[in-house]
Amino acid sequence: MTxxxxxxxxxxxxxxxxxxxxxxxxxxxxxxxxxxxxxxDAWSDPARVAAHRLPQPGPTTWARTYWPS
Incomplete structure (x- = not known):
């Protein structure tokens, strides 16, 4: 090694x-x-994706499904 x-x-x-x-x-x-x-590796861990809080049920849940809050 140099x-x-x-x-x-x-x-x-x-x-x-x-x-x-x-x-x-x-x-x-x-x-x-x-x-x-x-x-x-942490990047390949599927739990990393599901660790975020899911939107609560309600009339605007569909709009918040794909957008971070």
Missing amino acids: IKVLRGNPTPEELAAALAVVRARAAAVAAEPSGADRPG
Whole structure:
């Protein structure tokens, strides 16, 4: 892996801190379970769509069905 500084003039301490963050993130990604063992992603969770409050029954419910309140 190559890290390239595009702007600025970081000190050695700043470079070391940035490298520590990158290495910690890489270690966290490597420690995650593989695709089959990993729990579902929040974006693919059907409960995310149904989590919003449904409109209450009434004469204008049909108009509020497709528009956020």
